[in-house]
Amino acid sequence: MSEVLQPDLCVIGAGSAGLSVAAIAASFGVPVVLIERARMGGECLNTGCVPSKALIAAGERRHAAEAAAAFGALPPLLLPSADFSHVRDHIRSVIAAIALNDSQERYTAMGVMVLRDSARFTDAQTVEAGSRTIRARRFVIATGSQPAVPRIPGLEAVPYLTNETIFDVAERPARLVVIGGGPVGVEIAQAFHRLGTPVIIVEAEPRLLPRDDPELAGVVERTLMREGISLRLGMAIERAEMRNGNVALILSRDGREESLEGSHLLVATGRRSVVDDLGLEAAGILHDRTGITVDRGLRTTNRRVYAIGDVAGGLAAAFRFTHAASHQAGLVIRNALFRLPVRVDDAPMPRVTYTDPELASVGLSEEDVRAKRRSFRILRWTFAENDRAQAERETAGLVKAIVTPRGRILGCGIAGARAGELITPWTLAIAKGLKVQDLAALVVPYPTFSEVTKRAAVEFIRPAAQSAWARRAINLVRRLG
Known part of the structure; x- marks a missing residue:
């Protein structure tokens, strides 16, 4: 017979959003169950914000050494390529240092019951996780997102990287091709280029960072070009294939085709919410391509259940940032514990692309x-x-x-x-x-x-x-x- 738990809150997902809810609730002495099937800290700590900023910092240090001659600090230098095994170790050490704050041990010490298992709704008010059954007063789904891979003919047959694997590269890519000119693509492209790897960015829109103000995005685009990053803008990808041990992309624009090759391919074309295998239908929770349907108070179509962070769809899908997830956690606590009215769009939400x-x-x-x-x-x-x-x-x-x-x-x-x-x-x-x-x-x-x-x-x-x-x-x- 499975053990039945009846906490005030059950949080599914131990990324930035879920950890914030659990920590705040525990500080009020509220019984909390936190369920996570993968690594504590979620995407931000393990494959997102933290490793990408560590990578960017490595690239900045090498770039600063190259620019030192302009200040008279050093003679002009011809730097060798970066040692990517050491760069990888640097990234891992940064993750390890921050992981202590997100660890199971820390949250257990707060009074949170942490279950390392998959969670699935069996009905509108019950979740199963391994041998346990959880019937909480309120549930919070914070399962985050994962890389969205575009439907490009042949892509499934070639090796490619995403933000979940790019930070494990231990040898310098001879040439990196990046599909996607959004924030993730341009950040990683510039960092790798500054570490000595030739980089090409392929973007379907006619400019980089198409969701940003064109005048401001143009500043970044001109800098990347000045640093030597090649851009293929406004081009469709017809197919991907292997060629002489390299990954080749066949591009087209205005009826003309172009082929380019790289030793490594990074797919950085956005993210999609993780909603699979949660039993949402059994709980009466609707979702669409943007994520789980929520109202302005972050409630799902099941009034007992909230969805926050990257998994939340609709209006909330515009705020997929770690700081937004932490803010939404506070809103859920206010509403779930104190019945205070909240609106997800009340606070102005800044966003940053960490290029240089x-x-x-x-x-x-x-x-x-x-x-x-x-x-x-x-x-x-x-x-x-x-x-x-x-x-x-x-x-x-x-x-x-x-x-x-x-x-x-x-x-x-x-x-x-x-x-x-x-x-x-x-x-x-x-x-x-x-x-x-x-x-x-x-x-x-x-x-x-x-x-x-x-x-x-x-x-x-x-x-x-x-x-x-x-x-x-x-x-x-x-x-x-």
Whole structure:
């Protein structure tokens, strides 16, 4: 006979979203069962955010050595290719250091019952995991996502990498072909190129990062080209095949075909929610190609069950970031434990692509605002006009803010050095309803990159300073002595 557990919360999936729910609930003394069939920490720790940033950091260090001559710090260097076995060890050591925070032992010490097994709903209020039956008051599905592999003829017959396998590469690829010019594709492409591997990116859209503001994405695209990464944009992939021991892609555009080869192929064409083998039908939980159907409070079509993180579909599918998963965990706790109303789209959600230069944004883009037919102003300030950027030779990029005629901030995008950090004051301003005039009044230290925020904000008040009314006021005060 199976053991029956009756906790307040049963969380399925120990990635960023599930771990956050379990930790918060346990801190309130709530009985929690956490079920995970694979590695604790999920995609972010093991095959996503953490290893990719460790890889990017390795590439940045080598690139910095190459650029040192421009500062007079070192003579011009011809660096050998990176030692990929050491790069792999570096990535693994970073994962191991952070894994302690996500470990089964740590969560058990918090009071969470951790079950290392597969979970499956047997009815609307019951889950089975191995020899245990869980009848919880509320369930949270946080099973995350996995690489989405496109239907390309011949792809199944050639070896290819995804973000789940790329970080285990221990020898330098002679040539890496990347399918997909989105954030994952361009981040990994630039890192490998900086580590000495020739890289080609193939993207069906006519530009890289097609979901981002084209003006800002163009900054990244020009940098990648300047560094020597080859781009094949606006091209369809007709088929994949093996040729002389290499993987070959046959591309087409406007009726003309082109063939390219690489020693390694990376497929980086997005992700799909993990919903298989969960018994969702037995629980009355609907899902579609975007993930599990949820309302604005992250409830599924079964009122006892929530879905958060990458597995949540519909409106929530737009927020597939680790920080969004942690935020959603807090929303579920508020609603499930305290019955407080929550909305998944209430908080502005920043996003960052960790190329060099970085690309970050929050709120509405210029395209979004134009589609809504709203009155707006665009405020820009370039990194080339920032003294710290000049000192560090990080002058590519700009801040681009979208505001109403009265100064309410609708959105902001930044392409440039430290953009992921610089987007935070704009996120706070939108969340708290601050106006761009408030950012213009900030005192920021000199010389810092933070000045690009202030200078962009000051652009809002520049027309007023140059108005005839302002000049008359100054003249009046002058006459008064």
